[in-house]
Amino acid sequence: MMRKKDETKKVKIQDATAAIILKYGAAAVSTIKVAKKVGISQSNVYLYFKNKDDLLMSVYQRELAKIIATGDLTRISDATIPITERLRLYMKSIYDFALKNPESLTLIEQIKFLMGQSETNPLADQLNNNVVVSLLEEAMAANVIRSIPVNLVMAMVFAVVRADAMNPQSAGFDDFYHLIWNGIRATD
Amino acid sequence: MMRKKDETKKVKIQDATAAIILKYGAAAVSTIKVAKKVGISQSNVYLYFKNKDDLLMSVYQRELAKIIATGDLTRISDATIPITERLRLYMKSIYDFALKNPESLTLIEQIKFLMGQSETNPLADQLNNNVVVSLLEEAMAANVIRSIPVNLVMAMVFAVVRADAMNPQSAGFDDFYHLIWNGIRATD
Amino acid sequence: MMRKKDETKKVKIQDATAAIILKYGAAAVSTIKVAKKVGISQSNVYLYFKNKDDLLMSVYQRELAKIIATGDLTRISDATIPITERLRLYMKSIYDFALKNPESLTLIEQIKFLMGQSETNPLADQLNNNVVVSLLEEAMAANVIRSIPVNLVMAMVFAVVRADAMNPQSAGFDDFYHLIWNGIRATD
Amino acid sequence: MMRKKDETKKVKIQDATAAIILKYGAAAVSTIKVAKKVGISQSNVYLYFKNKDDLLMSVYQRELAKIIATGDLTRISDATIPITERLRLYMKSIYDFALKNPESLTLIEQIKFLMGQSETNPLADQLNNNVVVSLLEEAMAANVIRSIPVNLVMAMVFAVVRADAMNPQSAGFDDFYHLIWNGIRATD
DNA sequence: TATGAATGAGTGTTCATTCAT
DNA sequence: AATGAATGAACACTCATTCAT
Known part of the structure; x- marks a missing residue:
């Protein structure tokens, strides 16, 4: 149950990242933009991904x-x-x-x-x-x-x-x- | 082979740019790094190229x-x-x-x-x-x-x-x- | 009179901006100077104001x-x-x-x-x-x-x-x- | 005769400066833009005016x-x-x-x-x-x-x-x- | 789990000024 | 008289990352 919530958020972050990549290219990805797109705080991203690289790799x-x-x-x-x-x-x-x-x-x-x-x-x-x-x-x-x-x-x-x-x-x-x-x- | 004395500055800048791209990828190119590699000041790059884009295009x-x-x-x-x-x-x-x-x-x-x-x-x-x-x-x-x-x-x-x-x-x-x-x- | 402890950061930034304008004119305002005057990092200014223009407008x-x-x-x-x-x-x-x-x-x-x-x-x-x-x-x-x-x-x-x-x-x-x-x- | 030539150039620089001010405001004046407008090299401006301030003052x-x-x-x-x-x-x-x-x-x-x-x-x-x-x-x-x-x-x-x-x-x-x-x- | 605040480093770019030629 | 080359400082702005709460 708690697990479910996390997974949702993690997926949302990945989705937002993918959307940005598709629209503006991978170089345009930033934790700021991703967080804004998901509607969470920037630092929250680091709860689910160690790194920006980690995030990108996960999407990959x-x-x-x-x-x-x-x-x-x-x-x-x-x-x-x-x-x-x-x-x-x-x-x-x-x-x-x-x-x-x-x-x-x-x-x-x-x-x-x-x-x-x-x-x-x-x-x-x-x-x-x-x-x-x-x-x-x-x-x-x-x-x-x-x-x-x-x-x-x-x-x-x-x-x-x-x-x-x-x-x-x-x-x-x-x-x-x-x-x-x-x-x-x-x-x- | 490369980097002969008589190379003009413009070429040197292009060479440095190319070297960075080959080693770290195009996304890693920055006027600072290029300038540092050539051994000139960053603003000097703008004497030879209107833009960073201009620089990249010229290498291309x-x-x-x-x-x-x-x-x-x-x-x-x-x-x-x-x-x-x-x-x-x-x-x-x-x-x-x-x-x-x-x-x-x-x-x-x-x-x-x-x-x-x-x-x-x-x-x-x-x-x-x-x-x-x-x-x-x-x-x-x-x-x-x-x-x-x-x-x-x-x-x-x-x-x-x-x-x-x-x-x-x-x-x-x-x-x-x-x-x-x-x-x-x-x-x- | 000014600069009381309980002033919020945003107000401090505005105050610093105003002080610079009064002393050196509006053209002399720069995010660097403002930040230095407040004693914060330059990027911090952008936490409170979208733009330099935004900052100036807010003071106005x-x-x-x-x-x-x-x-x-x-x-x-x-x-x-x-x-x-x-x-x-x-x-x-x-x-x-x-x-x-x-x-x-x-x-x-x-x-x-x-x-x-x-x-x-x-x-x-x-x-x-x-x-x-x-x-x-x-x-x-x-x-x-x-x-x-x-x-x-x-x-x-x-x-x-x-x-x-x-x-x-x-x-x-x-x-x-x-x-x-x-x-x-x-x-x- | 030699004098005449100088005066012409000096006036041209002032004119260019004035034109820029009228179009974009005094804050937009730069020796670069002035020189470009007159069609001379940037450093040439300093032959006729000690400073940018000097130039502005002279127009004033x-x-x-x-x-x-x-x-x-x-x-x-x-x-x-x-x-x-x-x-x-x-x-x-x-x-x-x-x-x-x-x-x-x-x-x-x-x-x-x-x-x-x-x-x-x-x-x-x-x-x-x-x-x-x-x-x-x-x-x-x-x-x-x-x-x-x-x-x-x-x-x-x-x-x-x-x-x-x-x-x-x-x-x-x-x-x-x-x-x-x-x-x-x-x-x- | 989540956030807001903070920052240091970095980015592209412009500029006034100097200097050797 | 004139220029091209050069530079260091400044600028607005973005970013990845950390930390206290």
Whole structure:
């Protein structure tokens, strides 16, 4: 009960932070503005977050969690499904997520940008998700896709999906999939 | 290599700015830090640049100019050369540049990002260069590459090249080219 | 007399501002100097005032309120009192106030002047008080005083009272009243 | 010849200063802006004026000189002319000047405001002109006007003339004269 | 749990003034 | 006579963070 109240407030603070980022960019976030937006006192923020960095990181993690929650991870790592199918599944889930949650992508990008430079960069990019990395490595081993650095593939997927989601009219999943798949598939 | 005696003060300031961006990110740039790095007084910066924005823009333009200078634009728009060849040329020049000047890419990305948030965004993205856009559109019209939003293609090229250049060991141009080309080429 | 222990911080800041204006003029007011005078940190000023303008305006309003509080406005607009009597009342209250609070006049004049130049001039001159304007207009309509632009009359009253108050030895109310009254009264 | 050139430049600087004051107020004057307006280098200003204060003072004096030059001083102090006539002459010349040179009044007021506070106030107000003071004192001695502090009279004259000149439609000299004259004349 | 008060450091920017050329 | 370069001080304002209550 007491717990519930806290969580609400914490979430409100995160929401306000996210709203500011989306509207003015991550560099515009300040505890003052956040507090004002939530309607609490500035110092109150420090009850829920150790730092401004802590706050930003939490928002970052929250969005990341959304992505991970979206993908049907069980099926992606289900060995009984053919690997090409699973690759398609992976891309479909990313694509769907991006179209439905373009703001998540923006938030992640923004916060990454701002914190990326901080000398103490505690940003373990969980996008480089074990599941996905394993999937790609498995596909390469099976010679289903060409042997390319995994991060290259992921950068491509991410960049294209972002460009597509940000565009007023998206290109459609098939176009997206074609672009990626034909780029990485093993040519016989 | 850098910082020769005969460098003019303006260049020194730009260099210092670039160095800060590369080390701590564009958000960390401040006239104070720049001045301190150059060893001049803060107000001196305003003798050479109207604004902090002006300073950042000038660094941005400087890097952009390097890219443009690198690419063999005349050949890319030379109609006597087959279009597939010209596409390859375009990608080769981007690839080569990225490998040789990975910092340029970072600088451009950083400054673009930072100024992108500014409400008055005077950033005419000259990367979305007429030449390149024309090339891609021509290729689509000729059904050499698939009909995809131009910005999607460019986002992909840029992302992949960046990911590659940032990697300690690059994948090599052929892998890069293959990735892009097979993604966008028209399938018969 | 001033600066009692129980004065709230806000008042202390206003007092310091007023003191600076009186000693060095409104143009010399800076948040730094004010803070130093009060013995607080500069940023503390912004806890009590949104702006430097806000601070100045508040000092202005404070003095204005003193004037308004002094004048017996109810009697000045009391129609049962003969109009010549009410004109005399008006001038008496201004005169008395000026003699007792010469600093108020200086403060008002100074701040008015300074903010008058600011492009965003939020100065609704409440001295050009409806009550007084109405009184003068009524007197003109009744042909008790000559028909002259109201602002001319008020400028005259204000200038003379100020000159008198600033003088080491004042001329006395009767002289002041005579000067004004014979100037503006309708001649038969 | 060489001299001529200098004088031109000096005047140009004064003109630019005056223009800035009239447009943005005396507080907005800076050697930078002045120099830019004239089209010379900032440091050049210091060849013609010791200080910024010196510059402002010189503009002030220039306007003051205009006023003095306007009044027909010889006639005002000509004992063969009746004193009431000379008082009228004095007021007429002030009135005419104000109507023709409202900017002069503004300049004087502005600079006086700005420099008035400076601790070292070298402002010997030459408006308190011997001639005028003598005239008023003579008139008082002759019981032509009432015995009032001279500075009170002058403040009144100046305030009214200024209010009138600043007004879009002036009240006319007769109204002005009446206002003053009936205020100060000796009543029998 | 929550707040109000406080602050020191930092930000971009302007300015008067000096000096070597 | 004129300039370009330079600077230190000042300015308004914002911010992250702390602390006593």
